[in-house]
Amino acid sequence: MTNNLNSFKTLRLQGVGRNFGALNVLKDLTLEVRRGEFIALLGPSGCGKSTALNCIAGLLPTTRGSIWLDERRIDTLGAEDRGFGMVFQNYALFPHMTVRQNIGFGLKMRGVAKAEAEPRIDKALATVRLESQAAKLPGQLSGGQQQRVAIARAIVVEPPLVLMDEPLSNLDAKLRLEMRQEIRRIHAGLGSVTLYVTHDQDEALSLADRIVVLRDGEIRQVGTPEDLYARPATLDVADFMGFRNRIAGVVTAQSGATVTLDVGGVALTGMTHGAVVGVGGNAVAAIRPDDMVAVGDGGDGLPAIVEAIEYRGRDYFGQARGPGDSELFFRSGVKLGIGAPVRLGAEPGKVLVFTGSST
């Protein structure tokens, strides 16, 4: 049964939903993933990422919808018959087994002979850099080491679908970068589908072929990293992709995709990718702190007072109080004094305009 599942072309989620009591945690998840794709599931804490993963793995029954591998419906199968690899958010290592036994468990359950299993375990240990820890119990490992054991345990059986729930959350910056590459490499080697849950946009952008942005249990946008980075479809997604500045204004002019807003008497020009906003309507401009720069006093930027400034290597990043008591986040090449007046602006190409009023 598992063998048939190994060679699928597409994984399809059809209106998958899950309730906890009256709480609708996952709403109509519909998604099609081709074999070989690396999908990142990106969303804030509590948006239903783990729930979605558990439903796909077969650990939580779905309330609605169906899951398909090609023409085969799998949401009726138990987790053990799906044979997907899963890296749990809380690792779920077997506390009474050594690292080696933990990693070998899946192979043992599949009846792989010892002579074949041993080299595969060794390889998995090397992949996650834990050769020297093989004989330890999980309780004797650090959080980051445990996390890597969980990764090794899931991938050693070479599953056709790998589900990872924030697998790198506990690693230091350097190891995280290394493991990212390692995970990409493992993915390419298995030729499988990887569903990777994270709330770190950097991780999603660097790893995924496509990103699924989840919020309140709903898919808000699906697209390539480039797509999402440059053209988030909604203000929510923009917020998640690092557009920290949201500036409310009234549309004064529009020609094609170029829109000009009036923000407390100052003009701000940006682009819209979505619906035509309409002159006189309310709109919100979203700008990354990186693109929001001091244009020098007397320029045509938004007037603001610096409230905080910090050095982040290369540049200073600050927070300022702008028109209508708005909070603005900006970048500056020089250190500005607290309380100093600045004028902040951004190139029109870096300003995204969305219909509606800011909340």
Added chain:
Amino acid sequence: MSIAVDDEHISTRMRLRARGWDGVTLLILPAVALMLGLFIYPFLYGFWLSFQPKAGSLFANYARFFADPYLYETVAKTLWIAVPVTLLNLLAAIPVAFRVRLMQRQRWLTTLLVLPITLGTVLVAEGLLNYLGPQGWLNRTLMLFGIISSPVKLLHNYWGVFLSLVITGFPFTFLLTLSYVTGIDPALEQAAATLGAKAASRFRHIFLPLLVPGLAITFCLSFVQAFSVFPSAVLLGAPAGPTRVISIAAYQAAFEEYDYSLASAIAMIMGFIQLAIVGGVLALRGLFYRGPAGGGKG
């Protein structure tokens, strides 16, 4: 100079603390006093008394016990009741605990099960006398439906004691087992499932090894309870025959023969057997993993 003295003072305190001795340690003093007064002293007194026989040498009581079949056979008779009852309770408790672990309304069931414990063995024995007797409901019902033609004898023999120990012992065993079963992180079972383990393998490779230490403790506590059976062995059993358990022998020595020394010796033998079995079980337990049954630090 004074600094040096201070240094020494602090380092003594630090050294004590590093060994686990600090102000909090004082809180165990009442418990220690209670233990000394109610447990250690009577034990030592009984131990001393058992070597003061009415007649004969120092070991006369022990020699008499192991020479007289009427006495030494009580050991086998007690074990013959206590061990099967404990094992049965334990084996029955495990599947029930696994089922109850998933239930929403555990509290009702728990309350229901705690009742026999709070009622006490004597009340349960009285109930059983009425229920299982030749004129009891069970026999009358069975006869009414023609399943049996004459009453089954379930009282004043081995099975009367057996049943009463199951009834009073099961809730205790079950509640203890349940707490061990629910202490295992459900994510471990899920992880095993995603790795392809079927239900039986998950039980064998994940649950069982993690449960064994807890089950060993449960066995010991349940066994000690069953081993010191007295009221039901008298009320429901055949105290002169197959259910003449060791506590009956001790009781008769003390209150029928007024030989407190022999009674003490029997109590010591009883304690030694329990200690040997509990010690053996705990030693076996030491071979298993005994850390927390959680899946990680997340």
